Amino acid sequence: MSAGLQVTDLSAGYRDRAVIEHLSLPPIARGETVALLGPNAAGKSTLLRALAGLTPARGSIRLDGDELNGLPLADRAKAVTYMPQTLPQGIALTVLETVIGALEASPTGQGHGGDAAERAMAVLGRVGIEALAMRGIDQLSGGQRQLAALAQALVRAPRLLLLDEPTSALDLNHQVRVLDLVRSLAREQDMIAVLVLHDLQAAARIADRVVVLSEGQVAAAGPPEEAITPAVLADVWRVRARIDHCERGSLRMVIDDIL
Amino acid sequence: MIRSAGPSPTMKAMLVDYRRTVRRRVMVIALIAAIAVAAFVADLVTGPSGMGARDVLYGIAYPDRITPGQRAIIWDVRLPYAMMAVMVGASLSLAGAEMQTILDNPMASPFTLGVSSAASFGASLAIVLGIGLSFAGSWAADWMVSLNAFLFAFLAMLLLQAVARQRAAGAQTLVLLGIALVFAFNALTSLVQFLSSQEALQQLVFWTMGSLSRATWSNVSVLALVLLAVAPFSLASARALTALRLGEDRAQSFGVDVGRLRFLSLFRISLLAATAVAFVGAIGFIGLVGPHIARMLLGEDHRYLLPASLFTGAAIMSVASALSKLLVPGVLMPVGIVTAMIGVPIFLFLIFRSGRQGA
Numbered sequence: 001m002s003a004g005l006q007v008t009d010l011s012a013g014y015r016d017r018a019v020i021e022h023l024s025l026p027p028i029a030r031g032e033t034v035a036l037l038g039p040n041a042a043g044k045s046t047l048l049r050a051l052a053g054l055t056p057a058r059g060s061i062r063l064d065g066d067e068l069n070g071l072p073l074a075d076r077a078k079a080v081t082y083m084p085q086t087l088p089q090g091i092a093l094t095v096l097e098t099v100i101g102a103l104e105a106s107p108t109g110q111g112h113g114g115d116a117a118e119r120a121m122a123v124l125g126r127v128g129i130e131a132l133a134m135r136g137i138d139q140l141s142g143g144q145r146q147l148a149a150l151a152q153a154l155v156r157a158p159r160l161l162l163l164d165e166p167t168s169a170l171d172l173n174h175q176v177r178v179l180d181l182v183r184s185l186a187r188e189q190d191m192i193a194v195l196v197l198h199d200l201q202a203a204a205r206i207a208d209r210v211v212v213l214s215e216g217q218v219a220a221a222g223p224p225e226e227a228i229t230p231a232v233l234a235d236v237w238r239v240r241a242r243i244d245h246c247e248r249g250s251l252r253m254v255i256d257d258i259l
Numbered sequence: 260m261i262r263s264a265g266p267s268p269t270m271k272a273m274l275v276d277y278r279r280t281v282r283r284r285v286m287v288i289a290l291i292a293a294i295a296v297a298a299f300v301a302d303l304v305t306g307p308s309g310m311g312a313r314d315v316l317y318g319i320a321y322p323d324r325i326t327p328g329q330r331a332i333i334w335d336v337r338l339p340y341a342m343m344a345v346m347v348g349a350s351l352s353l354a355g356a357e358m359q360t361i362l363d364n365p366m367a368s369p370f371t372l373g374v375s376s377a378a379s380f381g382a383s384l385a386i387v388l389g390i391g392l393s394f395a396g397s398w399a400a401d402w403m404v405s406l407n408a409f410l411f412a413f414l415a416m417l418l419l420q421a422v423a424r425q426r427a428a429g430a431q432t433l434v435l436l437g438i439a440l441v442f443a444f445n446a447l448t449s450l451v452q453f454l455s456s457q458e459a460l461q462q463l464v465f466w467t468m469g470s471l472s473r474a475t476w477s478n479v480s481v482l483a484l485v486l487l488a489v490a491p492f493s494l495a496s497a498r499a500l501t502a503l504r505l506g507e508d509r510a511q512s513f514g515v516d517v518g519r520l521r522f523l524s525l526f527r528i529s530l531l532a533a534t535a536v537a538f539v540g541a542i543g544f545i546g547l548v549g550p551h552i553a554r555m556l557l558g559e560d561h562r563y564l565l566p567a568s569l570f571t572g573a574a575i576m577s578v579a580s581a582l583s584k585l586l587v588p589g590v591l592m593p594v595g596i597v598t599a600m601i602g603v604p605i606f607l608f609l610i611f612r613s614g615r616q617g618a
Contacts, residue, residue, distance in 0.1 A: 052512050077514030084508045090365070091504050092559040096277055098505060101560070105502035106514025117277055121270045133273040134280070152505065156513065 003064050004029045005160060005192050010059035012050035013216075019046040020216040022059070028209070030064075030159070033183045033193045035203035037228075038213035039237055044196045047213065048162050051194065052082035063160055063192075078109035081158035085165045087149050089138065095148045096120055096133040102152035109157060123155045124148075127181065143174030150178065154185065161186070163195040167202065175199070179206045200228055204251035212236055224251055234259055284563045287556055291570040295345065298577035302341040305581045307589050308332050343474035344580035344594070345573045346482040347535045347542060352549025352572020353486075353493060354531040356565055359550055360500045361524045362419065363507075364433055368546035369532035372419055372433070373440025374412045375543070378536040380444040381411025383451040386462045405478075405537035412533035415440055416525045469542030469595025471580060478538045485534045489527045490569065496520060497561035504559055542595045544602025545572050545579075551605070575601065 005028040013019035020043040028034055036044045050057035053068070053076045061068040063079055093101065099120035124130045129147050132140065137148060146166060153161055163182065167175040179195075183206045186193040197203045203210055204224035212220040212227055214236040220227040228251060233241045240256040266274065303319075304312035310332060318325045318333040325333070355368040362372075369375050385407035422436050452463050499520050502510040507517050532546070549572035550564070557563045579597040586592055 049508075052508075054508055054511055073511055073516050074514040077512060080512070082508060082512035084506055087509075088363070088504075088506050092554055093501070093504065094277075094280075094558070096273065097501075097558070097560050101498070101501040101505065102509075102513050104498045105510060106499075117274055118266070121266065121274055121277075124273075125267060125270050130267065130270045130273060133270075134276050149509075152509070153512075162512075 004032075005194075006060070006062040007051070008060040008062075010047070010050060010057055010061065012046055012055050012057035012059075018216070019043045020050070020213075023047065023216065023218060025211060025218065026209075026221050028192055028194075030190045030192060031187050032208045033186045033195070033206055035207035035210045035224075036194060036196045036213060037198075037200060037203055037210055038219070042213040042236075043216040044213055045164055046216075048082070048164055048194065048196050051160070052076075052080060052162050054082065074106045077106050077156070079158060080160045080162065081153040081156050082162045083149055083153045083164065083166060085168055087137065087145050091137050093137055094134050095129065095137055095140070095151075096124065098137050098148060099123060099151050099155050103155045109159065120151075120155055123151045126185070127151045127154070142169045143171065143177070146170060146174065146178055147181075150181065157189070159191055161191055161193045163193065165196050165198065168198070175202060182206070201251065201253060204228055228253075284557050284560075288563060288567050288570065291553075291556075291567055291574060295570045295574035295577065298574045298581070299341055299345055302344055302577040302581040303337050305584045306332070306337055307584065307591060310337075339474040339476055339479050340471050341577065341580065342479045343471050343482070343539065344576045346479060346486055347471075347539050348545050348549070348572035348574070348576025349569045350482060350486050350531040350535040350572075351542065351546040352553075352575075353490065353565060353569045354528040354535075355546030355572075356550035356553065356561075356568035357493060357496075357500065357524050358528050358546070360503060360559075360561070361521045362433055363503075365551070366434055366547070367437075368544075368550075369412075369528065369536070370541065370543040370546055371441075372415075372437030373444060374415045374419075374529070374532050375536050375541040376441045376444035376448070377415035378408040378412040378533050379541050380448045380451070381407040381409070382537065383448050383455075383463050384411075387451055387455045387459045405534070408537035409529065409533035411444075412536065413526075413529040415444070416529045420521060420525050468593040469536075469540040469598070470593040471539055472591065472593075473538060482534050482538060485530055489530055492523070493527055493565055494562070496524065497565055500524075500561040500565075501559065540593075540595060542576075542598055544598050544605075545576055548602050548605045549575055 007023070007025040010023045011018055011021045036047060038044050046055055049055040051061060053071070053073060057069060059069065068076055068080065096117065100116050103116050103120055121130060121133060124133050127147050127150055129144060129151065132144060137145065140148060166182070167178055170178060179202055182193050182195065185191065207224055209222060210224050210227045211218060212232055219236050220232045225245065228243065230241055230243055233239050238259045240259055242254045242256065244252050304315045310329065314329065315333055315337060318329055319338070322330055322334060351369060358367045358369065359365055382404050385404040389403050418440070419433060419436065422433060452460060455463060499510070499515045502513050502515050503517060503520065511517050550568040553564055553567035553571045557567050576598070579601055580594050583592040583594045583597040586597070
């Protein structure tokens with residue numbers, strides 16, 4: 001039995017159309033942050049939903065040696081939490097209530113011990129929005145809502161956290177804040193974070209590893225500087241680009257034109 | 260598990276605030292329950308016979324010290340009526356609260372989405388067909404009417420559920436389908452009325468105007484049993500329903516089997532709404548307004564919202580029942596007319612309020 005996530009020979013999609021077929025990922029270790037990249041309709045969200053158990057899939061998804069595929073939702077939810085792009089509007093709940101709600105929706109892998117309100121509050125503190133605990137979730141800004149959503153996911157103490165475009169509606173400051181928080185929490189809590197991202201630069205900044213998908217297949221995978229190359233950008237996104245690395249090691253991309 | 264150095268002063272203050280809010284909510288629920296009891300008593304002591312509050316309460320306490328006439332009024336009319344009002348209000352409001360959550364639609368209620376109309380049509384069919392049968396008017400025929408009302412209400416629910424499951428179908432589609440169901444079943448009911456005999460027509464009119472006048476101890480007990488059987492399951496689903504408010508995918512990822520939750524919830528709603536409608540006819544707005552008032556007072560943590568909706572519905576229905584006896588002295592107005600008269604202004608207020616919020 002090995003710690004981490006192993007995805008082998010996974011196929012998933014809609015009833016009449018497979019979006020990903022026989023896809024395998026390089027093994028992902030606990031504590032790693034992985035960015036799923038690729039153009040629209042490449043299969044990123046389908047892969048994420050298949051990992052979450054929201055889209056039926058064939059193949060194997062092993063987490064710390066245990067097969068997740070085919071597990072009932074309640075059992076899977078003890079190890080895996082999925083965070084959709086946005087929270088719905090018009091909810092008459094406070095931030096703290098949504099986090100308690102997430103914790104109490106079903107038993108978590110960590111057991112049900114301790115006071116739910118205290119656990120929820122500790123997570124809000126870790127995410128940095130404890131002062132908003134008693135605010136209505138509908139009164140928050142987009143960035144604050146996303147942090148509240150992150151707290152809802154984290155309170156379940158997942159071993160595998162799946163985030164679908166968590167920064168798509170956020171300003172630059174909140175993008176950096178949310179992504180950095182995800183990475184440090186993954187390391188701190190020995191959790192695997194898999195994020196679907198569109199911003200390659202942001203992905204390169206926070207991900208230990210990126211997986212580039214194209215037409216339901218892995219087009220490139222590895223550390224950002226190895227996987228995000230002019231050749232991959234040309235092949236997968238059909239853009240001509242130059243890539244260099246600034247002195248702090250992060251990746252800088254200059255797009256020239258469309259191929 | 261998130262570990263930290265311990266709660267900061269802000270976190271402690273927020274926890275104190277939260278616990279105060281929880282205590283306040285329990286108090287508010289107790290207050291609504293007390294209002295419901297008061298409304299029940301008010302309903303009990305009003306009536307065309309002119310028996311005052313003292314006479315009625317004395318007659319309940321000492322049934323053998325009053326005249327047979329008084330006893331008949333109190334024990335065969337006032338009490339079953341008032342208890343039916345409580346049970347119907349509680350059932351429809353609880354059903355409405357669950358329905359609004361599982362269909363993710365604040366305008367959902369058994370009435371607005373055509374479930375009551377479907378039940379009325381089912382009942383009319385049974386009345387018309389039952390009249391022709393030899394056991395007409397018997398115990399079996401009465402139950403056939405209720406059973407058929409239930410069956411059609413459940414079918415309407417299944418149809419709504421099938422549409423709700425389509426990914427493309429939003430809240431608007433559901434409301435439109437509900438309106439279509441209301442019109443379709445009302446038209447079918449009218450057709451049955453048009454084709455039916457004079458004898459059947461009299462009974463059919465009962466269905467188009469919700470009324471407590473058929474309340475008897477036996478159907479009050481049946482509705483009470485249904486409510487008693489269903490409410491614990493509703494409350495047991497409260498946490499899952501709260502999680503569902505955060506979105507279907509999110510709730511699933513928190514371990515809630517949304518498909519199962521929705522099916523069982525629709526089953527409970529059908530049971531409550533159809534049983535209530537089967538005994539008193541189509542009574543509108545309680546299932547819509549009750550949960551909305553509860554939500555405004557307590558928010559959407561369903562552990563509080565569901566019991567609050569139940570008591571709010573009971574209170575509104577009892578007030579409506581008392582008013583139906585007071586509005587035109589000496590005349591017992593069908594209570595469905597009164598609930599609509601109370602409900603429409605509240606309904607309009609809610610529409611314009613949510614319109615201003617852009618929701």
